Amino acid sequence: MRILILEDEKPAANRLELLVKQLLKDQIESIKILSSLEEADIFFLENYIDLLFLDIDLKGKNGLHYLDNFLKKSFHTIVVSGKIEFALKAFEYAVIDFIPKPVTAKRLKNSLGRLSEDTVMPLTSIPVKVNKNIQYIPMNNILYLETKNKETKNIEIESSGIYYAKISNGESLPVGRSYYQSLKKNREKTTE
Numbered sequence: 001m002r003i004l005i006l007e008d009e010k011p012a013a014n015r016l017e018l019l020v021k022q023l024l025k026d027q028i029e030s031i032k033i034l035s036s037l038e039e040a041d042i043f044f045l046e047n048y049i050d051l052l053f054l055d056i057d058l059k060g061k062n063g064l065h066y067l068d069n070f071l072k073k074s075f076h077t078i079v080v081s082g083k084i085e086f087a088l089k090a091f092e093y094a095v096i097d098f099i100p101k102p103v104t105a106k107r108l109k110n111s112l113g114r115l116s117e118d119t120v121m122p123l124t125s126i127p128v129k130v131n132k133n134i135q136y137i138p139m140n141n142i143l144y145l146e147t148k149n150k151e152t153k154n155i156e157i158e159s160s161g162i163y164y165a166k167i168s169n170g171e172s173l174p175v176g177r178s179y180y181q182s183l184k185k186n187r188e189k190t191t192e
Helices: 010-027 037-046 063-069 084-091 105-112 177-191
Strands: 002-006 030-034 051-054 076-081 097-100 125-130 133-138 152-157 163-167 172-175
Touching: 002 010, 002 037, 010 030, 010 105, 030 037, 037 063, 051 063, 063 076, 063 084, 076 084, 084 097, 097 105
Parallel strands: 002 030, 002 051, 051 076, 076 097
Antiparallel strands: 125 133, 152 163, 163 172
16 A cells, blocks of 8 residues: 655654554555645655545645645545544545544554455546646546557556556556556456
């Protein structure tokens, strides 16, 4: 699991990271702490995550608005905040849970228990890299997708934990972790 902690209070971020590592152990592929929405924008240009821990108040900016402007359905979100008056509002963004600060191991364990390998997030948009930016195309705006060559050569995992399907023309296409297993099974069936 690739995890991002978006928290501007360093002690709170470090404590959350420690608790997450204790609870998830070897399920963690990577864990990153960032302290601002601007840092997160840059991070998401090259990285994918499975789980976001989001503080609501990030250097005076509302973290929930970030979910408005970003691909809120491409990863699970758990809000961690001292601003409990925003708890109901947070659930309007389809977050998994709202954990009030200070975070306890028991409360975090309960929250993480809501996640499972079988939890499927509906895909609401597709990220497309345009120049050095990522644009998100809503699924309801897509009529069809077409590739020049549908034959997959190889499935690779980069050291950063990102999965890629290498197609026969040599290009590498990023593959979401939840779809990696089904793509791998389909490839094995076609090579038998």
